[in-house]
Amino acid sequence: MSDLMLACNNVVKDFGGVRALAGVNARVSQGEILGLVGPNGSGKSTLINVITGLHEPTAGRLIFQGRDITADEPHLITQLGIARTYQVPRPFNTMTVLENVMVSATFGHSNLGLDQARVDAREALEFTGLAAYAEAPVGKLNLHQRKFLELARALSTKPQLLLLDEVMAGLNPTEIDQSVAMIRKVYESGVTIVIVEHLMRVVTSLSTRMIILNYGRVIADGQPEQVMRDPEVIIAYLGKDYA
C-alpha cells in the first residue's frame, strides 16, 4: 500500500441511544478510489459527516496525513484538504452559480482574495460543464446540474481527499456516464476519492478498493471482485439463502 492519507481508528458515533457507527476501522491511501458501500442505514453518510467534522465522534480518532483532526472544526478540516458533496444538493439559494463556487474557492483552501477566487471558480465551472450558467441564479439549474455544482464547489477547495456522497442518485444513464467520466478526470488530476454509491455497477467499475459497512461496522475490505464474493456481504445484501 502506498502512503496513508486518512485513518479512522475505532470510530464510534451514537445519536441518543442509536449507535450509528460501532467502531469503524478504515484507511484511505493516497491515489485510490475507495468505494464505500452498504445497505441503507449502515452508517455511510454518518461516517462522511464524522470525517468532515460535522459530527464529532463519540469515541475513536481520525488521523488525516498524520494530523489528529478528531476535534477540529469543519471549516478547518476543509482547509486541510478534505472536501465533500451532499447527497441532496444544498446550493446557496440567493446566490448565482458563480458566487456559490466563489464561496468555496475563497474559503476552502488558502484564504484567497475574491478576484483570484473568481478565476478559480470559473475554472471549476468550466471543468464541470457549468460555465454557461455562471451568472444564472441557482434556481435555474436542474438536479443533474445541481449535483455538478456540488462537485464544482468541492473541487474549488482544491482537496486532496474528496468524499462523494451519492453523486449519481437520481440521474439518468447518460448523466451517470458523464459523472463517471468526470470522477475519473478528477482522480487522474491526483485527488484521492471516497465514493459512496448505491449503484453497484458504478462502484465496482470505478473503485480500486471497496469497504462494505453494515450496522455501523466494516464487514469487508478489499478488491471489488473479492469483496463481492464475500459471504457476509452477500448475506447483508441478499439474505442468508443466497450465501
Add this chain to the structure above:
Amino acid sequence: MKKWSAPLWFLAVGILLGLVPWLRTVLGFPIFYLIFLYFIFFWVAQAISWNILTGYSGYFSFGTGAFFGVGVYTMATLIDKYDFNFLSALPIGGILAMLLGLGIGFVVFRLRQLKGELFALLTLAVDFVLAAVVRNTDSIDGGFGVRLGSVQPPAFLGSFSTMMYILSLVIALITVFIAYSIYYSRFGLGLFAIRDDEEVAEGLGVPTFRYKMTVFSISCFLIGVSGALHALQIGYITVEGTFALRVPLFVILMSVLGGRQHWFGPVIGAVVIYTLTDTFSQASIEYLNQIIIGSLLIVMILFLREGIFERLRRRFWPSFGLLLIVLAAQLAFGIGGRLISQTAYAMLITIAFLLISDNGYARLTRSIQFLQAKKQVGVSDV
C-alpha cells in the same frame, strides 16, 4: 462589484449633506428641517446596523432595543453622574454594546440550533432583562428616569441642533459605508453563505463562529454609538422609552420595506418610513399613523417581499420622475401641507407604482412603445 471610487462618493455625499446647516441660514429654512434630518440619519444608522447582522447573516435579531439601550444609558450615566465629555462617551457606548453582543454571541453562536425564531426570542429576552436591571439599579436609573442637562457643543459645530445633525450624519455615513464594504467583501460573501445554509458554509471552509461573532459585534457597536448620541436628543431618558419595542419594530419595518438583501435597502426604508410617520403624526390623523404603516407592511409582505429597493433599481428613472412630478404638482397647486408631507404623499404614490408586478410593468411599457411607434408611422390615434 465594489468600486475603488466608492469612498470618494461617500465623502462627497457627506460634504454635500454637511453643508446643509450653513445653507439653511442662507436659504431661510426653519430649524425644524435639521431635526427632521437628524431623525432620518438616526434611523438610517439603526436600520443599517440591524441589517448588517440580520440581512447579511440571517440571524433575526429582536434585541436592537438592548444594544440601543446600552448606548443610551452609557451616555446618560457617564455625563450625568461622572461628568464625562459627551464626545468621548459616544465610542464608549458603542464598546459596551459590543461587549454585551460578544457575551451573548459567545454563548448563543456555539449552539447551531439557536437560529430563526429562537435567536429572535433570545435577543428579545436580553432586552427585557436589561430593562429590569436598569430600572432597579439606582446608580443608572432606578426607575425615575435621567434628565440630562444641556451639553455645550464645541465651537466648530455651531448650535446644538447643528451639532446633532452633523454627528448623526457622520455616524450614519460610516455605518452605511461599513455595510457597503462588507457587502462587496470576502467577509460579506461568507456571511451570505451562512445566511443561505450555515452547515454547508462551514463545510466549505467559512469560519462561521468567528464570522458571526465579528458581524454581531460590528452591528452592536454601531447601534450603541447611534444610541449614545440619541440620548442627547431625547434629553429625558426613561426605561420605558428606551427598552420599548418601538426601536426594534421600526428598524425591522424599515429594513423589510427597503429590502434586506442589498446594502442600500434599509436606507430607502428608513427615509420612507420616517417621512411617513412624521407626516401622519403632525397631521391631525395621528390615529391613522399605525394603521397606515401596518397596512404598508402587510402589502409589502404580500406583494413585494424583496423590498422596494430592487424594483426601484430596475425602474429608477420612471419612479424618480413620478416622485418629482407628484411633488411638483402638489407645490404648484399648493396642496399637501408642508414640504415633508408633500414628499410623503409623493413617496406613497411612487411605492404604489413600484407595487405593479414586473409582468404588469413590462406590459405597460410595451403598450406605451406601441402607441409611440404608431404615432411615428402616422396612423391617427385610436
